[in-house]
Amino acid sequence: MRSQDVRKQFLDFFASKGHLIVPSAPIVLKDDPTLMFNNSGMAQFKEYFLGNGTPKSTRIADTQKCLRVSGKHNDLEDVGFDTYHHTMFEMLGNWSFGDYFKKEAINWAWQLLTEVYKIPKENLYVSVFEGNPDENVPFDQEAWDIWKELIDEDRIILGNKKDNFWEMGDQGPCGPCSEIHVDIRSAEEKALVSGKSLVNNDHPQVVEIWNNVFMEFNRKADGSLEKLPAKHVDTGMGFERLCMALQGKTSNYDTDVFTPLIEKVEQITGLKYTSNEVLNISEEQNKTNIAIRVVVDHVRAxxxxxxxxxxxxxxxxxxxxxxxxxxxxxxxxxxLNTKEPFINQLVAVLANQMGEFFPEIKAQQQLVTNVIREEEASFLRTLDQGLQLLENVVAETKGSTVSGTKAFELYDTFGFPIDLTALILREKGFELDEAGFNAAMQEQKNRSRAASEVSTEDWSVLIPGNLETFVGYDQSESDVKITRIRKVDSKKDGVLYQIVLDNTPFYPEGGGQVGDKGTLVSANETIEIIDTKKENNLILHFAKKLPENVNAGFVAKVNQDLRSLSSRNHSATHLMHQALRSILGTHVEQKGSLVNPNYLRFDFSHFAKMTEAELQQVEDFVNARIQEQLPLVERRNIPFAQAVQEGAMALFGEKYGDEVRAIKFGESMELCGGIHVKNTAEIWHFKIVSEGAVAAGIRRIEAITSDAVKAHFASYENTLNEVKAALKNPQDILKAVHSMQEENAKLAKQIEALVKDKVKNLKAGLIAEIQEINGVQFLAKQVDLNPEGAKDLAYELGNLGNNLFLVLATADQDKPMLTCYVSKELVAEKNLNAGQVVRELGKFIQGGGGGQPFFATAGGKNVAGIQQALEKAIEFVR
Incomplete structure (x- = not known):
């Protein structure tokens, strides 16, 4: 069964059971401060489990892109070494929000696996929660009784809290779960060892494929459990493992989820991947297999x-x-012996393989390829640099053990992998002080953990069952009541309080726009709101203290000055996006943005640096729209499909609901939830202050509007006045500058001529100082020249004859520089290399450098080390 059919049959089955099929949410989470990535199928539904939102259906099914590489769920270091862990994986899931519960979830899971997918019942084991008296959670008798009707009791396993009680995190919805495990071993292996004993024991062919979680509790901050107001079902089935079972394989990597990618790696590298079916694999082949698994897994993520x-x-x-x-x-x-970028070539295979179900990978194929290619090239340069630095570390090491602290510096500062460091050291006959490295790593982790530690109390609910309403599009003040509060203590921000209101004019951070600031004002006090964010569909107002009377009535007042500046920058961002697509082409798409009161930042897809003319065209385009005084046309709660059909631009990676808000200024129309001006005239003026690269195929523009533009022009005027004063207030400033440039050019030519004369004069004297050592003409000398003069002198001396090894030192303007020249015959015959020479001698002047084997330079900052470097140079020819 092809993997595409496996996915389709799952969704078709649950559609037949009344489930609404929804698309996968983006793998990257932008509006959940508690998670970086979607790490499970339920992440996009958290607000429903918490009771902070209403789902569009009480029954939903989907396949969710997940990523587990950080935090509680971190499989990264397992990937490649086994055959069933992945960084990115698909989670097939069916959900019930207060609708069906254990009976339906278990029966449908069994029906799908055994009747639709036709997995033999004798290959399956199930587990139920054994209970936990300490938390007053009983044995899951209900699940046991349901399973008893479907499977022999000796195939039902009791699981402890670790295996059979699922929790979202340290706090939040949780409940007992019932896992389904599949045994795909051979008949001979099954006859020798019961599969029941291998469940949850990391056996590569006895693996969990489905987990049915029965959400009925809420974990509080003090660790205690309370019943949820409604019972939910949250299930997740590993798509890759399911394909392994259905395709008769013993490794996820032998399924058609991965084989097209593996075949491409084989084609590129000339190496062969060995299937998991092959026995007695050599150590060398096993290393190749692991590397290929790492590559094909990671490129997906x-x-x-x-x-x-x-x-x-x-x-x-x-x-x-x-x-x-x-x-x-x-x-x-x-x-795999790949010294050039190659992983980017796998993107086309991936897009062809998964593009039908996940259209974003097809639409973004070129951008993804470009970014990966550039990242590969950059890190390969880093690896090359790290190898040189590691050589220096080895050269400085006394004894046979290399400092773990030094190895950590290579890892931390340059990104040089520690396992590669250890491998190279072994090849050179050195050992790594692993304890020292681990200690340095742990120290850094402790610092990082301490800086990010957060303690969050439970919500204190003042008005139960109230979900706040956002009124900020129409008003900046509102009469409000506090519905819930909680305290959050972090090393970074100290003690803060999160306040939820029954309605709010405060815009929460989102879509690139920063959250509003302002105040809560009662009859007796004023509380400052320092930020506003959204979490699990709740708008959180951050304050450094709570009101004395939290039950009082308040007026929520947005800081209108800051909001107005942000709105001007946000509306200008939309106009600039339109301008870029008009001037550069429709390939331009937003890839990130930041809108705050001071400036706007906009990342977009484009393949080349923008010219000055193009930047001016963008400025002119936006300012023309400002001059046209275009009114805001806002449409709220329109169907997503209708908005896109009418021309509204939707962004890849954003999660849109069924109903959206569209913002239109003239021909510019985008889906957006942010705050905007009522008329483009409010923006006043638009000015680009910088344009540059963020990554391959991604450019970044920073720009300003309104008050910031006025300050910008005022600053330029002040600078111009200062330049004018420095030039003695000429009538024509440009003419005065050109005159100064001409005079400077004349002086530079005169200096160049003087340096050449000086080189000629020095040359004659230095020839007499050259000495022969072991057949090499040797000279190491400090000369009173600038670096360019030293280069000319080196070539002058080098042209006089063969076998010259020359090191010249200069200290022009107190900046030490070493110049090394090696005759080409010495490079070939004596294995002398100018680049290696200056890297070694550069240490004495606290610097470094490089170049070609016959000519190289090194700069530094320690003039006092010049003499020692020159004295050391003779050792290269002795």
Whole structure:
């Protein structure tokens, strides 16, 4: 059965049971501060389990893209070494929100597996929760009785809290679960060892494929449990493992989910992957297999994350994606002998394979390919640099053990993988101080953990059952009551209070726009709101203190000055997006944005640096729309499909509901939930302040509007006045500058001529100082020249004859520089390399450099080290 058919049959089955089929949410979470990525099928439905929203159907089914590489669920280091863990995986799920419960969930799961998919019943085991007296949660008798009607009792296993009580996190909805495990071992193996004994014992062919979670409790901050007002079902079935069972394989990687990718890697590298069916695999082949599994798994995670809008970066979710990709590159570099970018070539295979069901990977194929290619090239350069730095570390090491602290510096500062460090050291006959490395790593983790520690109390509910209403599109003030509060204590921000209101004019951070600030005012006090965010469909108002009387009536007042500035920047962002698509082409798509009161930042897909003319065209386009005084045309609660059909732009990686809000200024029409001006005239003026690259195929523009533009022009005027004063207030400033440039050019030519004369004069004297050592003409000398003069002198001396090894030092403007020249015959015959020479000698001047084997330079900052470097140079020819 093809994997596409497996997916379709699951969705068709639950559609027949009255379930609404919904698309996968993006793999990257943008509006949930508690998670970086969707790490389970239920993540997009959290608000319904918490009672903070109403689902469009009480029965839903889907397949969700998931990523487990951080936090509680972290499978990254297992990936590649076994055959059933993945970074990205699909979670097939069916959901009941207060509708059916255990009986239907268990019976339908059994029906689908045994009657539709026709998995033999004798290959299946199930588990139920054994109970936990400490928490007053009894044995799940109901689930046991239901399973007893479907399967022999000796195939029902009692599971403990770790295996059979599922929790969203330290707090929140949770409940007992019933897992279904499949035994895909051979008949001979089953005869020798019962599959029942292998359940939940990490056996690669006795694996969990489905988990039915019965949500009926809420975990409170103090660890206690309370009953939820309604009972829910949350199920998840691993798509890749299911395909393994249905396709008669013993490894997920032998299914058609992965084989097309594996075949492409084989084609690129010339190496062969060995199926899990093959016995007695050599150690070398096993390393190849692991590396190929790492690559084909990781490219899926990285490609879908980029398609959903998360670019690799050095912070947050972007760092996680970069780390996954670099792990794949490193395995290819070390075990597949790939020294050039190659992983990007797998994107086309992936798009062809999964594009029908996940159209985002097809639509974003070129961008994903470009970003991965550039990341590969960059990290391969880092690996090359790391190898050179590791050589320096080895050279400085006394004894046979390399410092773990030094290895950690390579890992932490340059991203050089520790396992590669250990491998290279072993090849060179050195050992790694692993304890020292682990200690340095743990110290960093402790610092990071301490900085991010957060303690969150339970909600204190003042007005039960009340869901707040956002009124901020129409008003900036509102009479409100506080419905719930909780305290949050973090190392980063200290103690803050999160306040939920019955209605609010405060816009919560989202869609790139920062959250509103303002005040809550009662008859007796004023509470400052320092930020507004959204979490699980609740709008949270952050304050440093609580009102003395939380039951009082308040007026919620948005800081209108800050909101007005943000709205101008947000509306200008829409106009700029339209301008870019008009001027550069419709391939331009938004890939990220930030809108705050001070400026706007906009990331977009484009393949080349924008020219000055193009930037001016964008400015002119936006300012023309401002001059036209276009009114805001806002449409709320229109069907998503209708809005897109009418021309509204939807962004990849954003999660849209069935009903959306469309914002239109003239011909610019986008789906957006942010705050906007009523008329483009309010923006006043638009000015681009910078344009640059973020990643391959991604550019970034930063721009300003309104008051910031006025301040910008005022600053330029002040600078112009200062330049004018420095030039003695000429009538024509441009003419004065051109005159100064001409005079400077004349002086530069005069200096150049003087340096050449000086080189000629020095040359004659230095020839006499050259000495012969072991057949090499050697000279190491400090000269009173600038670096360019030293280069000219080196070539002048080099042209006089053969076998010259020359090191010149300069200290022009107190900046030490070493210049090394090696005759080409010495490079070939004596294995002398100018690049290696300056890297070694550069240490004495606290610097480094490089170049070609016959000519290289190194700069530094320690002039006092020049003499020692020159004295050391002679050792290269002795």
């Amino acid at each position: 990285v490609a879908f994350a980029i398609a959903d809008g998360q670019l690799p970066s050095n912070t947050g979710a972007g760092y996680v994606i970069r780390r996954i990709l670099r792990r794949a590159i490193r395995y290819g570099f070390t075990f």
